[in-house]
Amino acid sequence: xxxxxRAADPERLAPHLKGKHLVEPPAATLHQAIAxxxxxxxxxxxxxxxxxxxxxxxxxxxxxxxxxxxxxxERRLLYRLEGGDGACELDLLIRSRAGKVELAGQFLPxxxxxxxxxxxxxxxxxxxxxxxxxFLFRALAAPRAGLALTLEIDGREAAVIEGIxxxxxxx
Amino acid sequence: xxxxxxxxxxxxxDDAALVRACLAGDDAAxxxxxxxxxxxxxxxxxxxxxxxxLADEIFQRVAVKLLEHxxxxxxxxxxxxxxxxxxxxECQALRREGSRFADRDAETVLAQAEAPxxxxxxxxxxxxxxxxxxLALERIGEPCRGLLSALYLEEPAPSYQEIAARLGRPVxxxxxxxxxxxAKLQKLYLAGGGPALEGD
Numbered sequence: 451x452x453x454x455x456r457a458a459d460p461e462r463l464a465p466h467l468k469g470k471h472l473v474e475p476p477a478a479t480l481h482q483a484i485a486x487x488x489x490x491x492x493x494x495x496x497x498x499x500x501x502x503x504x505x506x507x508x509x510x511x512x513x514x515x516x517x518x519x520x521x522x523x524e525r526r527l528l529y530r531l532e533g534g535d536g537a538c539e540l541d542l543l544i545r546s547r548a549g550k551v552e553l554a555g556q557f558l559p560x561x562x563x564x565x566x567x568x569x570x571x572x573x574x575x576x577x578x579x580x581x582x583x584x585f586l587f588r589a590l591a592a593p594r595a596g597l598a599l600t601l602e603i604d605g606r607e608a609a610v611i612e613g614i615x616x617x618x619x620x621x
Numbered sequence: 622x623x624x625x626x627x628x629x630x631x632x633x634x635d636d637a638a639l640v641r642a643c644l645a646g647d648d649a650a651x652x653x654x655x656x657x658x659x660x661x662x663x664x665x666x667x668x669x670x671x672x673x674x675l676a677d678e679i680f681q682r683v684a685v686k687l688l689e690h691x692x693x694x695x696x697x698x699x700x701x702x703x704x705x706x707x708x709x710x711e712c713q714a715l716r717r718e719g720s721r722f723a724d725r726d727a728e729t730v731l732a733q734a735e736a737p738x739x740x741x742x743x744x745x746x747x748x749x750x751x752x753x754x755x756l757a758l759e760r761i762g763e764p765c766r767g768l769l770s771a772l773y774l775e776e777p778a779p780s781y782q783e784i785a786a787r788l789g790r791p792v793x794x795x796x797x798x799x800x801x802x803x804a805k806l807q808k809l810y811l812a813g814g815g816p817a818l819e820g821d
Contacts, residue, residue: 458807461803463818468773468774471664471747471751472752472755473663473664474659475662475676479677479680480659480680482681483655483684484651486684486685486688487651490647490648490688491692
């Protein structure tokens with residue numbers, strides 16, 4: 451005959467509800483552990499949501515008559531960004547000024563809640579996109595490897611374009 | 622581009638849903654897991670009577686292990702048991718790392734860390750039991766959560782009249798409601814993998 455186990459009396463739980471042995475960690479300790487979220491695995495689709503294709507590079511275009519190549523201080527790049535959630539175009543203008551680089555750009559159509567981060571060597575600068583999808587970084591260092599531009603949507607890396615160099619330092 | 626949202630009941634997503642969301646890169650899910658188990662993890666080095674700085678270190682070590690093992694935890698039956706086991710192992714590992722204490726001026730720290738308290742097993746059992754019970758209480762819903770919290774957690778304990786007024790119920794119904802709520806709490810406690818109570 452199968453013996454039935456009698457359920458324990460629920461009343462016995464009551465004295466343990468107080469949780470005398472449970473200790474709250476200090477807030478700083480808790481926040482440090484929460485900050486580990488930056489190391490969470492990022493699926494490829496979330497990390498690189500858009501694939502960037504170069505449509506136009508002013509350096510590759512023939513120069514207008516009378517313009518000398520060495521005098522160029524500007525470079526214009528046009529990219530098409532395509533992903534599962536749509537597509538947009540990125541118009542970039544890179545200017546060399548007194549040994550520094552200025553990077554201006556615009557995403558069309560504009561992307562709500564997006565930001566861009568530009569990495570110049572070890573320095574990273576971040577900027578929210580303007581209402582027109584525009585951004586401007588002044589006085590950037592000009593590393594030999596060029597600049598890296600990251601599009602961030604909802605705080606996530608959505609596209610990365612590397613090797614952005616001004617006309618004078620173009621690869 | 623939106624992040625995947627873990628399926629959430631009224632008491633929040635279950636562990637499996639949170640782990641899946643973490644693996645999809647959901648920052649909020651990670652924070653929810655850390656917050657849900659913060660007291661369980663931290664109370665274990667405290668039960669070992671490690672000083673606060675080492676308890677902090679254990680907490681971080683367990684968090685890092687959790688992060689590293691997320692892919693294997695997709696099918697884990699009890700995240701609480703896994704975390705408690707990791708925390709215990711880390712405390713033991715820290716005790717074995719004698720050199721860590723070499724430059725500490727307080728000899729008592731070394732003595733405490735090397736010699737676990739006599740009532741360690743009892744204290745660790747109590748930590749796991751109380752944490753499972755706290756999670757069950759979070760999940761129980763109203764009016765049971767309000768009633769049991771008022772009866773057993775609040776200090777000073779409110780009178781039956783005050784509790785009845787809060788819950789909008791007659792005083793005479795509190796006794797039977799309390800019994801039903803404790804039975805419901807027990808079900809949730811056992812369903813959540815709560816360890817056996819003394820005498821079970």
